[in-house]
Amino acid sequence: MQDTQTQSMSSAYGYPLLVKQLLHTPMVQTPDQEIVYRGQVRMTYATLRERIARLANGLAGLGARLGTTVGVMDWDSHRYLECYFAVPMMGAVLQTVNVRLSPAEIAYTINHAGAEILLVHTDFLPVVEAIKDQLETVRTFIYIDEPGSSAAAHTIAFATEYEAMLAASATSYDFPDFDENTRATTFYTTGTTGLPKGVYFSHRQLVLHTITGMAALASPMSGQRVHNGDVYMPLTPMFHVHAWGMPYIATVMGLKQVYPGRYVPDQLVRLLRDERVTFSHCVSTILHMLLSCPEARSTDLSKWKVIIGGGALPQGLARAALERGIDVFAGYGMSETCPLLTLAQLPPGAEQLDPDEQVRLRCKTGRAVPLVDLRIVDENMQGLAHDGKAVGEIVVRAPWLTQGYLKNPEASEQLWTGGYLHTQDIANIDASGSVQISDRIKDVIKSGGEWVSSLEVENLISQFPGVAEVAVIGIKDDKWGERPVALIVLKEGIMVGADEIRQHLMTFATAGKISKYAVPQEIKFVESLQKTSVGKINKKWLREQFA
Structure with missing residues (x-):
């Protein structure tokens, strides 16, 4: 041979x-560029x-x-x-x-x-x-x-x-x-x-993640992209997954980089304005915080592109950002995946689509970036159809995924069961390869024999005028197994009643978009929602507190 x-x-x-x-x-090419x-x-x-x-x-x-x-x-x-x-x-x-x-x-x-x-x-x-x-x-x-x-x-x-x-x-x-x-x-x-x-993560993994991230972010025709004229400022902590790998990408591209120190809303907005920042990434709670701060009310944000990750991008927040001219779109990944797996970039011709459809596409989990082998599988690791309906766990392979948990072989084996990294996220994939996460395995609510997606209900509630933030959690119920409970933070000065939220959701249930079991009978208005150390809503804590 x-x-x-x-x-x-x-x-x-x-x-x-x-x-x-x-x-x-x-x-060699940009030695005089500013940091x-x-x-x-x-x-x-x-x-x-x-x-x-x-x-x-x-x-x-x-x-x-x-x-x-x-x-x-x-x-x-x-x-x-x-x-x-x-x-x-x-x-x-x-x-x-x-x-x-x-x-x-x-x-x-x-x-x-x-x-x-x-x-x-x-x-x-x-x-x-x-x-x-x-x-x-x-x-x-x-x-x-x-x-x-x-x-x-x-x-x-x-x-x-x-x-x-x-x-x-x-x-x-x-x-x-x-x-x-x-x-x-x-x-x-x-x-x-x-x-x-x-x-x-190894050197090889970081370099391959950087190269692929550049390719993916440069691929769209116009929006949702990064180019060599951008000014970059992270709004994801640098201690968290290498700030999503973007400082490495920005450095390779020779971009002007702006580092904000501690996150203080008005100070962040001033840096955005004064340094002419055009590209950032953050969790949805940070974007909501910035849009709500006084300094942002008089600041032009129309040149700003923002990836939202670490959780779903609610359509209500996406609309609020788009109204300010922000080119907002979702990205998906995990600590274990370095993190980039998918981006919700609009396809060619999307500018001709209905505005509501554009918002929906921006808020999807997105399509896998190059080199990512992403599947949805059942409990037996059997692949499921890409028809936008079949729902299973996302499992992935890519050259930059962590190969295990440090000094924890048992958890590492569970992470890589069957030769794919298990994300614990439940999703469907449509014929174009676009992924839509419906929930975390641990956050899915089973009520009246039906699965209820907390993310789907949150997304619908977020579209109601006056809603700033929302979390939907499952609470044990003797009759139904679990019942969804909605915890809502209202915008300052807004008065909304539980019946108004419930009626808003019932219109979607009547239209067949959600199950009637998904409409929370209990809706609580709260001053704030508990967050994790990286700004995600802490549903485990909320379930314990409101049980």
Whole structure:
């Protein structure tokens, strides 16, 4: 049998897919492009390259080496972007610490990841002071000072301060080649049950996710896309799934990047306006918060493109955004998937469609991006028809999915049962390949022998005038098994009664769009909805509170 493998010359370069390779193009083509922090710090990509080298030299001087885990506790900043590159480029592992977890959970994730070096922003001194005696693996603390911030009293023995360390370090570093399957990052899921689970990604996975993300976001004819004239600002925390991978994409493309620090609504809107931001991503609660803040009322948002992920994009919120000129659309993925799986980009000719149909398409889960093998299956892992009606669990394969949970083989096997990653999301797929999630497996409500989609009912309620936010949960019922309960936050100054919401839903039940069992008999108006650490509605907490 003839050998068909390619033959390499001894002098040929194998070009491993390492994070450092993402810097080649922008450093040659856009070295003078700006990176901005809070409107107060400005630097160029050329400076970024120097600071990445300085950071690597500083960490190496403190003992960081191949395989060392470096934890970061910071707001969204240029410093975080430097860590995204410098730490994995050294062959070390970047742990993006979720600073919104409880102190006990933060200590658990740092210990579980085995972080040896921990970078701590001044705002998180009280947290680290409280848990420092519980940290089993951290041997070196680095302080991140913030001009204008007052440091809390503490007894943490910091080895150095971030900017002082960079100032004392050389501007060049010989980043080595190594196996592209080397782990680059670790972070922890924010599930509502049990301890956080560690997910991890290799250099190869991050590079392939970046390349595919660029291809997918560049593919539409006009809207819902990213191009090299965009100005990027993340509104998803950088500790969460690499801010959905967008800082890597923005850097490769040489975009102007704006990092906002801590999320303060009016300040975010001012940055959007003053820095002329054109592309962001966030969960729906952040977009709702921004649209509701005073600064947004007089700000032109018509150049802004926003991906909504981390949960469904309600049609009511999509309409409110579109009325302000925002090009809003949904994306889908998970912590375990790096995260990009689908995008709800409009097809060619969509501008001719009815406005309601355009909104519906923008709010769908979307179509799989290149290289993603996405299926819906029954409980026996048998594939289901793509007819827009058959409903099953989404299972996926892609080259950037986490290969398991860190130090948790049992949960890893469950995640990958049958050779596909199980998302726990229930959906249908139509003939065009467009996915529509109907619920999480744990959030589906069974009432009167029928399955009720909480997301579908939430979407319909969100379209009622005056509704700001809504969550529909299942409550145990002796007669019906479960009954849906709607928890609604109204817009400021709006008065709406439960009967009005119920009548609104009954029109859809009469038309056959939802089951009569889906119409909540109990509707509660609340001041706010409990959120997880990344801004998703925490339905587990709501079910416990309203049981």
